[in-house]
Amino acid sequence: MKLTSILSAAAVGLSAIGLVDAQQNQPACSSIYTRKELLSLTSTEWNLYKAILSAMQRDGWFQWFAYLHTAWFGQIHGNSQFFPFHRRFVYEWERVGKQYNSGFAQPYWDEMRDYRAPATSQVLTSNWLGGNGQGANMCVQNGNQAGWTMTYPSSHCFSRNFRNNGNMNTWYSPEYINSFVQRSANMADFRPGIEFSLHGIVHLDVGGDMSQRNSPNDWIFMLHHTNIDRLWWQWQMNGHLWAMDGPNYDGSAISLDSNMPYFSEPIRSVMQLGYGQMCYQYASNPIRRRDMDASTESRLVSKLPKDVLAEWFPQTAKSPIAEITPSAELIANNSGKEIPYPGKIPMEWVQAHGLKISEAKHAEEDARRFVDAMKKAGYKSLH
Structure with a gap:
């Protein structure tokens, strides 16, 4: 298999409105494509994507990306490379997919929609990604x-092994x-909080290939x-567009000019x-909640003390x-339910992967304090 060529970043350019941004050295894109939520794909789009994924498996691309993620695992987790590397990594995957058909755009799964009972998600049914593995x-x-037979790190059947006896934990x-x-x-603050909450629990609860360093074997x-990446972009749009601080993989202070592992791009x-x-x-x-849009959720939240x-x-x-x-209009009597505590990430797993137990424990405690605060306030979620 030929290794994909890595395109270098473009030279200094002007912003879309013609003003030079002191920190922006990339030209504005001439056209923009859209990444959709998986279940919003049309049947035509999904059939096309399935064909592309099968071709990528045939040509060894699942193997290649599983290898890359394994090879660089220690440099791209537990430090501030986590978000930029994975943005670039998913883009590279998407770029390969576009070589099979230019209409390919990597979808996302809004896992928060399914957080109460992820094992029952429509995403994990036979018409989409399939469910738990079977047999020994x-x-x-x-x-x-x-x-599918996966070939990295060795030949094996494509596997999943849902935690909690197949039911998965609450996300x-x-x-x-x-x-x-x-x-x-x-x-x-943002990186460890996401890495050791939503990021970690999805990997662990899906299990099988997804819980290993070679997790790109699973399209999940x-x-x-x-x-x-979508959540990172939301955070960036909340006044943190150019925020890049904290540790690099070698312990030095990271910056916008630090190179991403493997890609050697800033x-x-x-x-x-x-x-x-x-x-x-x-x-x-x-599709998160067909009877509840973002503004409705915001209004419910705003009724907290x-x-x-x-x-x-x-x-x-x-x-x-x-x-x-008014905050006096509490929502204790609505038709919603209390937010449950999310499942825990085993500290043995954190330690085994060379990650910081202190960061994982802090993320766990923060989530539990949030649930306690919502319960005490009488908050009921419609999700």
């Missing part, structure tokens, strides 16, 4: 990768992720990291969607919605 080797028998609610996006002041990896080259090679955008999510709102949703607390909806 937990080989997946249905979905788009059914019966992270949309409200918690929204809260975390609002509260995180810098990359040094790409769906998952596209969603993680982090600044992937920071702004719509510029350089990052010629994509994210579609709004039309003012002190709770200020602590957990500081941006919502400052918005006009908080003024329109």
Whole structure:
């Protein structure tokens, strides 16, 4: 198999409105394509994507990306390379897919939609990605990768092994992720909070190939990291567009000029969607809750007591919605349910992968404190 060529970042350019941004050295994209939520794909799009994925498996691309992720695992987890490397990694995967058909755009899976009972998600049914593995080797028998033989790190059936006896744990609610996006002041806070919450639990709960360093064997990896990238972009759009701080993989202070492992391109080259090679955008999510849009969720959150709102949703607390909806109008009597505690990430797993137990414990404690605060305030979620 020929290794894919890595395109270098473009030279200094002007922004779309003709003004030079002091930190932006990428030209504006001439056209933008859209990454959609998986279940919003049309049947025509899904059939095309399935054919592309089968061709990529045939030609060894699943093997190649599983190898890359394994080879660079220690440099791209547990430090601030986590977001930029995976953005570039998913883009490279998408670029290969476009070589088979230019209409390919890597979708995302909004896992927060399914957080209460992820094992029952429509995404994990036979018409889509298939479910849990079966038999002694937990080989997946249905979905788009059914019966595949993966060749990295050695020949084996494509596998999944859902945690919690096949039922999976509860994941992270949309409200918690929204809260975390609002509260995180810098990359040094944002990265471990996401890496050791939603990111980690999806990898572990899906299990099988997905819980190993060679996790790109499972296409859920790409769906998952596209969603993680979408959340990073939301955080960037909350006043953190060029925020890149915290540790690099070698312990030094990271910066926009630090190179991403393997790609040897500066982090600044992937920071702004719509510029350089990052010629994509994210579609709004039309399917998280068909009877509940984002503004409805914001109005429900805004009914929290003012002190709770200020602590957990500081941006919502400052918005006009908080003024329109008095905090005295609590929602304890609505038709929703309390937010449950998310499942835990085993500290043995964290330690075995050379990651910081202190960061994982802090993320776990933060999520539990959030749930406690919502319960005490009488908050009921419609998700």
